Amino acid sequence: MVMSPELDRATVLGDEAAARGHLARICFKTGPPRLIGVELEWTLHDAADPTRPVDRERLRKALGRHSPATVDPTSPTEELRHGGTVTVEPGGQVEISTPPRPSVAALIQATEADVAELRARLDAAGLVLGRTGMDPWRSPRPVVETPRYRAMRDVFDRRGPAGRTMMYSTAGLQVCLDAGEPEQVAQRWAAAHAVGPPLLAAFATADRHAGRPTGWASARMAAWLAIDPARTRPAWSPDDADGDPVAAWTGYALDAPLLCVRSDGPDWTPPEGVTFADWLAGALPRPPTTDDLEYHVSTLFPPVRPRGYLELRYLDAQPGREWTVPLTVLAAIFADPATTRDALTVAGPVADRWNAAARHGLAERPLATAAAALLDLALAALPRLELPAGLHDETRRAIRRRRAAVERGHR
Secondary structure (H helix, E strand, O other): OOOOHHHHHOOEOOOHHHHHHHHHHHHEOOOOOOOEEEEEEEOEEEOOOOOOOOOHHHHHHHHHHHOOOOOOOOOOOOOOOOOOEEEEOOOOOEEEEOOOEOOHHHHHHHHHHHHHHHHHHHHHOOEEEOOOOEOOOOOOOOOOOOHHHHHHHHHHHOOOOHHHHHHHHEOEEEEEEOOOOOOOHHHHHHHHHHOHHHHHHHOOOEOEEOOEEOOOOEHHHHHHHHHOHHHHOOOOOHHHOOOOHHHHHHHHHHHOEOOOOOOOOOOOOOOOOOEHHHHHOOOOOOOOEHHHHHHHHOOOOOOEEEOEOEEEEEEEOOOHHHHHHHHHHHHHHOOOHHHHHHHHHHHHHHOOOHHHHHHHHHHOHHHHHHHHHHHHHHHHHHHHHOOOHHHHHHHHHHHHHHHHHHHHHOO
């Protein structure tokens, strides 16, 4: 019998085995790898004075009918013309999440149109999108408050200021790829992680914050890594090369402490240190449901997060249209199993260098060497993406420019 989604979400999880089974069903959906998506996030600034705070009301007026409910509870939350959904993060960062597309060309075309529509609305309100992965002008401050965001802040504050920095000052670029056929999943999972440090270094843009140099190539990633290793460390490491992705992820999710426990009231802050496994064992007054488990997974922030597809979360926001370059590089690397295997081999020696990539970027020679090799692989595989001639040539030139920048970066 097939349960309705509504009934399934309300199903009580009786034990850890039930939770693991549910995670396995929803987090790695296999099949031919044919779809690709992107999520673009930007800090938001006053066009005349980028240091000036932008409040929620100004943002609501600018976004109009596209405002998310967190900004305007009465909003119809209409999608942009080409299907992108607008959301607003707790520091006022604006994000477009796209529907998945069957080709990189279709994704770029639709997303560029939605970005142009968003920019037009913001321009009319005297607002502009940021160009880096960290707010270069302002200190962290809240713009949007919800029970979820208050609980996040309360939990993150227990460990220091990194949580507020992440919530209110960072902007990322996320690329979403299919998990692949069952026999491909382990390799794609491993490669998605392994290429992260060198590509983070190659596309780092977050070296300034609140008017000062940070001393990091990507202070955005530094903030994520400092929040809470139980929910932001990678769920894969080179030591897990032959491991089962489903087992690794389900263990990660159940062992992570709760960040929010939803209720009818305004306080969703969980008891300190209680994991989802503890909840299954009776640590809270009521048992968790499948919906609680799915919500818990949404509060985990590793560099790669399985959501049926693979969500690659480690890239900084890029200036202007430059977001298309890392998108295309990743699409080319995962275009066929042989290239993905070669990428895993190339990136393997630096696959665990997340902190070094965030701190030193391309100044660390092994990371620069791996990044250059990955860009070469992407150039070789680019024809497999079947881009229109003009876009193909433009993309090839952009990757070559980035390849030259990588060479300069480690001299």
